[in-house]
Amino acid sequence: MRIFKQWVLAIALYLALVMEGTLSVYLQPALTYQHGRAGFLLLPIAVLIIAYEDERNEKEIWLALAAGVVADLYFWGIIGIYTFILPALSAFGRWYARVFPELFVFRLLGNIVAITVSCLYTWLVFRLIGWTDLTLKAIGFSLLYTAGWTTGISLATYWLWAKLARSYPFLVDLDNYRY
Amino acid sequence: MKNFFQNRKMLAAFGTVAVLAALLGSTVMLRNNLSAPLLIQRLGNDIVSVGSRIVSVPVSWFTDGIDSVKDLQNAADENSHLKKKVDELAQVEARNAALEKENKQLKAAAGIKKTLTGYTTTTASVISRSSDSWSEVLTIDKGKSSGLKKDMAVMSGGGVIGRILEVDAATSKVELITTTDSSANRFAAQATTDTDKVLHGIISVQSNGTLTFTQASSSSKLKKGTKVYTSGLGGTSPKGLLIGTVAETTKDSFGLSDLITIKPAGNLSDASVVTVVKRSVAG
Numbered sequence: 001m002r003i004f005k006q007w008v009l010a011i012a013l014y015l016a017l018v019m020e021g022t023l024s025v026y027l028q029p030a031l032t033y034q035h036g037r038a039g040f041l042l043l044p045i046a047v048l049i050i051a052y053e054d055e056r057n058e059k060e061i062w063l064a065l066a067a068g069v070v071a072d073l074y075f076w077g078i079i080g081i082y083t084f085i086l087p088a089l090s091a092f093g094r095w096y097a098r099v100f101p102e103l104f105v106f107r108l109l110g111n112i113v114a115i116t117v118s119c120l121y122t123w124l125v126f127r128l129i130g131w132t133d134l135t136l137k138a139i140g141f142s143l144l145y146t147a148g149w150t151t152g153i154s155l156a157t158y159w160l161w162a163k164l165a166r167s168y169p170f171l172v173d174l175d176n177y178r179y
Numbered sequence: 180m181k182n183f184f185q186n187r188k189m190l191a192a193f194g195t196v197a198v199l200a201a202l203l204g205s206t207v208m209l210r211n212n213l214s215a216p217l218l219i220q221r222l223g224n225d226i227v228s229v230g231s232r233i234v235s236v237p238v239s240w241f242t243d244g245i246d247s248v249k250d251l252q253n254a255a256d257e258n259s260h261l262k263k264k265v266d267e268l269a270q271v272e273a274r275n276a277a278l279e280k281e282n283k284q285l286k287a288a289a290g291i292k293k294t295l296t297g298y299t300t301t302t303a304s305v306i307s308r309s310s311d312s313w314s315e316v317l318t319i320d321k322g323k324s325s326g327l328k329k330d331m332a333v334m335s336g337g338g339v340i341g342r343i344l345e346v347d348a349a350t351s352k353v354e355l356i357t358t359t360d361s362s363a364n365r366f367a368a369q370a371t372t373d374t375d376k377v378l379h380g381i382i383s384v385q386s387n388g389t390l391t392f393t394q395a396s397s398s399s400k401l402k403k404g405t406k407v408y409t410s411g412l413g414g415t416s417p418k419g420l421l422i423g424t425v426a427e428t429t430k431d432s433f434g435l436s437d438l439i440t441i442k443p444a445g446n447l448s449d450a451s452v453v454t455v456v457k458r459s460v461a462g
Contacts (some may be wrong), residue, residue: 014227014230015230015234017227017230018227018230018231018233018234018307019234020310021306021308021309021310021318022234022235022238022306022307023238024308024309024310025305025306025307025308025317025451026242026451028448029448029449032448035387035388036312036388037312037313038312039310039311039312040310041310042310043310070223070226073220073223073224074223074224074227074228074318075307075309075311075314075316076316077206077220077316077344077345077352078206078207079202079203079206080199080202080203080206083199083202084195084199119312122311122313123313125203126313126314128203129203129207130360130362131313131314131358131359131360131361132313132314132359132360132386133359133386134313134359135386138386138387139312139313142312146312
């Protein structure tokens with residue numbers, strides 16, 4: 001049970017990865033607008049919130065890296081998108097939590113900025129490998145729409161991820177710190 | 180230069196970018212060239228797909244429930260429309276059976292065993308979709324164990340929506356026809372003009388995701404509403420799968436050749452069940 005508690009966050013991230021793909025199928029009509037689509041980025045938002053709430057746990061960057069490799073292979077069959085984004089978001093989240101006030105509004109702003117930058121990185125990689133030929137100007141509305149969805153997902157899931165990160169930090173046995 | 184090598188942060192950043200570029204380059208090359216993914220990738224994909232299958236069951240129940248309520252609201256109109264169609268159906272079925280029998284007899288007389296129009300189908304559920312805004316990749320719950328192979332055509336909602344990109348043991352990835360990936364395989368297509376002339380070409384995609392019929396083999400005009408089918412050329416998809424209808428014909432940005440825009444027949448935005456088409460004649 002003690003070992004299981006240390007891995008709860010990893011299992012939760014696996015479920016977030018599964019839910020991200022599944023909900024992207026069923027929410028597709030709502031995610032799509034006339035000339036584009038919003039990203040449904042459940043996993044990156046989860047990694048960010050975990051990093052805010054458990055900013056002293058350096059092991060979480062390895063969890064983010066592992067989740068990134070699995071997600072990359074599952075969604076796209078290449079390595080280099082989430083493999084970079086998730087550890088970078090984990091590092092950013094830990095820095096952000098130390099520098100900015102512990103207020104939900106600041107965390108929400110952090111999520112929107114970090115996810116927008118992540119989307120720009122994804123677009124840049126896709127441009128480099130020839131998967132898209134959209135210009136930076138053409139993706140503007142898509143980024144805005146994704147920011148809207150990011151706000152919604154953050155509002156809906158912040159409490160859950162915060163609770164998990166505080167109660168079950170990755171590879172930390174909290175029983176050692178009790179009494 | 181000496182300062183650069185003494186700055187550990189700069190070195191780490193440079194190393195990260197180099198490793199990332201190498202990983203990206205090598206995995207993109209493997210994805211495009213390998214007929215089947217590496218064992219480690221297949222294993223990872225199958226582990227995640229187990230979770231996806233479990234989660235997609237209750238989620239689909241929920242969304243199907245919502246769809247059922249919507250369908251109920253349209254039931255009366257749909258019922259009267261279907262009644263008219265049912266009246267015509269018996270006649271179409273009888274004619275179809277007669278033509279099929281005649282076709283078989285003619286093929287036997289000519290000594291033809293298999294043609295480009297012959298195919299079998301496998302139905303699969305969509306269990307996942309890439310979550311970003313720009314790639315067009317679906318994951319379906321059938322794979323190598325169901326006889327699926329790379330590049331097979333995939334249909335949904337009455338038209339072609341894409342082709343198989345990668346086959347794992349129990350799942351496969353489908354690349355949608357609207358992908359702007361410059362390395363993606365394209366469908367060879369054909370359409371018939373008013374003067375019964377058959378135009379051959381390929382299906383391409385504009386940067387805004389619009390489908391176009393390009394490299395048409397003749398300068399004959401295609402009217403709005405003309406149906407565009409797969410031609411069976413190219414070796415992987417059978418002949419006669421509906422891709423879409425001609426929406427409009429304009430000139431390309433250089434004003435030299437026709438740009439024929441296609442309205443896709445398949446359900447690209449809300450495909451939860453798909454049909455994989457296996458061609459009878461080997462490519």
